[in-house]
Every structure is written in structure tokens, then in C-alpha cells.
Amino acid sequence: MTPPAKAHSLTGLFTGVLLTLPLMMLLYLGELLAGMPFVPFDLFDRMARLLPGPLITAGIDTMVSVLLALGAGGDLSSNAKIAERIMALVIFTGLGGLVGAAFFALMNRLPRAPREGYGPGGSAGLLFGLPLIAISFGVNVSATAEPLLRLVWLLALFAGWGAALGWVYNELCAVTLRQKRHTDGRTETSVQVIDRRQFLVRLGGASATLTVVGTGLGAALNTILNPATPAAPALPADGTATALVDGSGSPLPNAADPLQPAPGTRLEYTPVERHYRIDIVAGALPEFDAATYTLPITGSVANEVNWSLEDIRAMPAQDAFITMSCISNPIGGSLISTTKWTGVSFQHILAQIQPSPSAVALKIYGADGFDEYLALDLIRQDERIMLAYDFDDKPLPQRNGFPLRTHIPDRYGMKQPKWITRIEVVDAMGEGYWVRRGWSREALVRATSVIDTVATEAIYSQGAQYLVPIGGMAWAGDRGIAGVEVRVNGGDWQPAQLRSAMSDRAWNLWRYDWAFSEGSHTFEVRCIEADGTPQIETPAGVRPDGATGLHSARETLRNPA
Numbered sequence: 001m002t003p004p005a006k007a008h009s010l011t012g013l014f015t016g017v018l019l020t021l022p023l024m025m026l027l028y029l030g031e032l033l034a035g036m037p038f039v040p041f042d043l044f045d046r047m048a049r050l051l052p053g054p055l056i057t058a059g060i061d062t063m064v065s066v067l068l069a070l071g072a073g074g075d076l077s078s079n080a081k082i083a084e085r086i087m088a089l090v091i092f093t094g095l096g097g098l099v100g101a102a103f104f105a106l107m108n109r110l111p112r113a114p115r116e117g118y119g120p121g122g123s124a125g126l127l128f129g130l131p132l133i134a135i136s137f138g139v140n141v142s143a144t145a146e147p148l149l150r151l152v153w154l155l156a157l158f159a160g161w162g163a164a165l166g167w168v169y170n171e172l173c174a175v176t177l178r179q180k181r182h183t184d185g186r187t188e189t190s191v192q193v194i195d196r197r198q199f200l201v202r203l204g205g206a207s208a209t210l211t212v213v214g215t216g217l218g219a220a221l222n223t224i225l226n227p228a229t230p231a232a233p234a235l236p237a238d239g240t241a242t243a244l245v246d247g248s249g250s251p252l253p254n255a256a257d258p259l260q261p262a263p264g265t266r267l268e269y270t271p272v273e274r275h276y277r278i279d280i281v282a283g284a285l286p287e288f289d290a291a292t293y294t295l296p297i298t299g300s301v302a303n304e305v306n307w308s309l310e311d312i313r314a315m316p317a318q319d320a321f322i323t324m325s326c327i328s329n330p331i332g333g334s335l336i337s338t339t340k341w342t343g344v345s346f347q348h349i350l351a352q353i354q355p356s357p358s359a360v361a362l363k364i365y366g367a368d369g370f371d372e373y374l375a376l377d378l379i380r381q382d383e384r385i386m387l388a389y390d391f392d393d394k395p396l397p398q399r400n401g402f403p404l405r406t407h408i409p410d411r412y413g414m415k416q417p418k419w420i421t422r423i424e425v426v427d428a429m430g431e432g433y434w435v436r437r438g439w440s441r442e443a444l445v446r447a448t449s450v451i452d453t454v455a456t457e458a459i460y461s462q463g464a465q466y467l468v469p470i471g472g473m474a475w476a477g478d479r480g481i482a483g484v485e486v487r488v489n490g491g492d493w494q495p496a497q498l499r500s501a502m503s504d505r506a507w508n509l510w511r512y513d514w515a516f517s518e519g520s521h522t523f524e525v526r527c528i529e530a531d532g533t534p535q536i537e538t539p540a541g542v543r544p545d546g547a548t549g550l551h552s553a554r555e556t557l558r559n560p561a
């Protein structure tokens with residue numbers, strides 16, 4: 001009687017990794033098509049909350065450098081997010097490998113009989129899966145499938161994964177025995193005998209093919225089932241700023257300003273469906289029913305509340321034309337938009353809830369696992385900080401945070417949660433989602449200015465000269481823009497004309513008509529804040545404090561004559 005064959009635990013590691021690929025594919029399909037949780041991201045999310053911030057930051061920074069080195073585009077600079085996702089997939093795959101190794105090592109110690117069948121593997125899969133399922137239930141807030149269905153789905157997937165692991169183990173041992181008999185000349189037939197390496201290569205090929213094909217089919221099916229909203233052009237081109245009205249049909253606050261933007265300048269008032277969108281949501285957007293939604297505000301307060309949307313809309317309202325930017329917006333990027341926001345001042349809310357003397361901040365939770373802190377002191381200094389419910393005089397679009405989001409003047413978007421589910425009044429300041437990941441704690445916006453257009457199609461003559469209209473935007477949070485200057489071919493800075501802003505927090509459009517000579521020219525723009533502070537010219541990337549540096553454009557100009 002031959003002793004039971006064994007399989008090396010390194011082979012187990014390899015097998016675990018191989019089998020985790022199709023597992024992730026199935027998890028992905030479940031998320032895409034049935035609102036199931038994608039466990040690798042849940043695990044990473046949990047780890048990011050437990051591990052020290054600097055470790056996460058170092059990891060993300062390394063990944064971002066790798067991505068950039070691989071030529072990842074900077075424009076939709078969600079590079080940090082991509083980095084996190086890749087790390088999440090790698091960690092999950094690694095775990096699968098470790099479980100595979102442990103399983104093989106354990107099986108090698110067992111006598112032959114208890115190794116057989118799918119029992120041992122299935123149990124190992126469940127042991128692997130149970131803690132992950134618990135984590136997923138704890139952190140995942142975007143899955144829409146019924147909890148029971150989710151549980152059954154995940155248990156089945158992990159048990160299936162383990163069963164496959166057990167099958168591979170037994171198969172490898174069987175291959176060994178067959179081979180041994182073959183080399184001993186004890187095989188009766190001439191059936192082809194494959195060795196372990198061939199078996200593993202076939203397994204690898206099969207699991208890679210399955211993963212790629214499954215993912216592709218799923219993505220294709222998804223575009224059929226859930227047609228995406230059409231992608232918005234990065235910079236809507238339209239010079240007729242003054243013809244615009246807001247969602248209530250009223251002219252924009254600066255409609256009387258006679259300065260017409262250069263043709264091709266971005267729209268002064270971003271159409272709400274083209275407002276940029278950035279968030280950590282990987283699958284379906286958080287969904288709420290306006291009729292049943294309530295906002296609990298609890299914690300260190302004299303008066304805990306649980307308001308309906310109707311309650312909140314009945315409070316004194318304020319509105320403002322607001323430019324918001326993502327801290328990941330590169331110089332000249334498209335992650336910046338302007339619309340009209342309506343909401344209730346957090347000062348009013350504080351008056352209702354009456355924070356305890358020990359309270360220092362609001363911890364605001366988003367439905368997607370996002371959270372941020374908002375200091376009570378800041379609220380007390382600035383009545384403009386608000387809990388917003390309308391964009392452009394209509395309820396917030398789902399993608400922009402329906403039903404409730406935060407507005408804080410002069411801060412990047414990362415400080416301002418969308419899809420608010422609850423607010424906790426806390427006695428200690430803490431770090432929000434992106435702060436924990438190494439981004440700016442205060443996230444004060446950097447002054448920025450952009451050239452949207454060198455309007456070669458709108459060249460006109462003035463006496464003996466030809467002029468080309470140049471135009472764009474400048475913004476410095478709520479600090480205001482005193483002036484914009486343009487420089488051509490590294491010459492002197494020349495003042496541009498400034499169109500008045502729609503509010504203390506909205507961008508200014510500017511225009512500069514340049515008497516040109518034929519040829520290729522480089523244009524640069526800079527702005528000066530209301531208090532005289534010049535825009536920072538030294539180039540810096542978006543991380544951790546937001547990008548600095550000058551925007552430039554190059555254009556070849558020819559006299560139309």
C-alpha cells in the first residue's frame with residue numbers, strides 16, 4: 001500500500017492565488033449585476049481604518065508612482081483611488097494564496113481517507129470566508145441586495161472556492177500516484193499521463209481565461225442592463241455666459257456685467273448634469289427614499305433629533321452660487337464646477353440640537369462609508385456652512401449626494417460629505433476618510449487660473465491689427481480674485497479683463513484680447529487674490545494639499561487675410 005501522496009504548500013499558495021482570480025471575477029459580477037458586496041474592497045476598507053495612516057499613505061503613494069510610471073493619465077486623477085483598488089485586489093489574492101498554502105500543509109498531515117471529497121476544502125473555504133463576510137457586513141454600505149441573499153451568495157462562493165482548492169489538492173496527489181504507477185510500469189493502458197506541472201499550467205490557463213472572459217461578459221451585460229449616463233465633455237465650450245439662467249429661470253446674479261467671455265470659454269454656470277463627480281463609490285450609487293429618509297443627529301448634545309427632509313426644508317433656507325473643486329484636480333483639470341446650492345445653515349442646526357459644552361465637532365457619515373469631521377468652531381464663525389439639499393433649485397442629483405450633503409466655503413470637496421446618513425456630535429476632533437489616507441487636514445483651496453480658449457476661430461481686426469480673444473477662469477475659494485494676468489512667450493504680465501463673479505465663492509471668468517503676430521505662441525495665466533496674494537507659481541502635484549503652478553496653452557496663429 002503506497003503512502004498517501006503529498007502536495008507542496010508552495011503549490012498550495014500558487015493554487016490559492018489562481019483560484020482567487022475567478023472568485024474575484026464572480027464577486028465582481030455579483031456586485032455589477034445583483035448589488036452584492038465586492039469583498040476585496042470591503043476588506044481593504046476595514047484595514048485602512050485599523051492600520052496606521054502613514055502605512056496606508058506610503059502604500060498608496062508607492063502605487064500612485066507605479067501608476068504614473070506606467071503612464072496613467074493625470075487628468076481624472078483618481079489615481080489614489082485606483083491605487084487603493086489595486087492594493088485591495090492584491091491583498092485579497094495574497095490572502096487566498098496563504099489559505100491555499102495552509103490548506104495543503106494541513107492536508108499533507110492527514111491520512112488518506114479524511115482528505116477525500118469536497119468536505120475538507122469546502123470547510124477551509126468557509127473558514128476563509130466567514131471573517132471576510134463579517135467584515136463585509138460591517139463596512140459595506142453600497143450593496144443593495146437583501147442581507148440574506150448576500151449571505152447565501154458569499155457563503156456559496158467561498159465554499160465553492162474551498163471545494164475547488166480541495167479538488168486541486170486531491171487531483172495533484174492522484175496525478176502523482178498515476179505517474180508513479182506509470183514509471184513503475186504498472187499502468188495497464190496507454191492513457192496519456194500528465195505530470196503536475198502540466199496540470200498546474202492547465203489550471204492556470206483555465207482560471208485566467210475564466211476570469212477574463214467572465215469579467216468581460218459581465219461588463220458587457222452590465223452596459224446593456226444599466227445604460228450609463230452619457231459622459232460629459234470635459235470643458236463645455238460656450239461663450240454666451242450672460243444668456244444663462246439658473247434652475248428657477250432667474251438670470252445669473254452677474255448677468256448685467258457687460259464683459260462677454262471669449263468664445264470657447266467654459267460655461268459660467270455648469271449645467272447640473274455636467275457637474276463633476278468624484279467619490280469612493282465603486283458600484284451602484286447610494287439610494288434613498290425622500291419620503292422615508294430621516295437624519296439622526298446624536299451624541300454630545302442636549303437635544304438629539306431625527307429630522308425628515310420635510311423638517312429640514314422647513315428651516316430657514318439659504319442659497320449661493322458655489323464653485324467646488326476636488327483636491328485631485330490638476331492644474332487646468334475638469335474636476336471643478338459651479339452651480340447654485342440651497343440648504344440650511346449649520347448654525348441654525350446647532351441652535352436646535354444644542355451641543356454639550358464638551359462637544360468640538362460633527363462627525364458626518366456618508367452612505368458609502370465616507371466620513372468627515374466638521375469643527376463646531378468653524379461653524380460658529382461662518383453661517384455659510386450648510387447642510388445642502390438642492391443643486392440648481394432642484395433636489396440634489398443622486399450622483400451629487402441626494403438627499404443631503406455638506407458645503408464649507410474655501411475647502412476642497414474632500415471635506416464635504418455627500419449622501420449623509422447620520423451626524424454624530426463628538427468631543428474630540430478626528431481625521432476623515434481622505435485625511436486618514438494622507439491628504440490635507442484642512443484642505444483649503446489653492447488659488448487657480450486656467451486658459452480655456454485661444455479663440456483662433458474668433459480672430460477679428462481692429463485698425464491694422466488682428467486680435468485673438470483668449471479666455472478662461474480664475475478661482476480662489478471665498479477669498480476673491482482681484483486680477484488675472486496673461487503672459488505671452490514669457491514676456492511681461494498683462495492685465496486681463498475680469499467678469500464679476502456670481503458670488504463670493506464662485507469663479508471669475510476673464511478675457512484678454514491679444515494683438516498677435518503670426519506664428520506659434522505660448523500663453524500663461526496667473527491670478528491675484530483679493531488681498532493681493534499672488535497665485536503660487538511653483539508647480540506641485542495634487543497630493544497632499546492640492547495642485548499649484550501656472551496653466552499654459554500653445555497655439556499657432558495666422559492672420560485671416
Ligand SMILES: Nc1nc2c(c(=O)[nH]1)N[C@H]1C(S)=C(S)[C@@H](COP(=O)(O)O)O[C@H]1N2
Binds near residue numbers: 275412413416
Ligand atoms: N459620501 C461621500 N461624499 C463625498 C465623497 C465621497 O467619496 N463620498 N467625495 C468627496 C470628494 S473627494 C469630492 S471632490 C466631492 C465631489 O462632489 P461631487 O461628486 O458632487 O462633485 O464630494 C465629496 N464628498
Ligand SMILES: [Mo]
Binds near residue numbers: 325327412414
Ligand atoms: Mo475630491
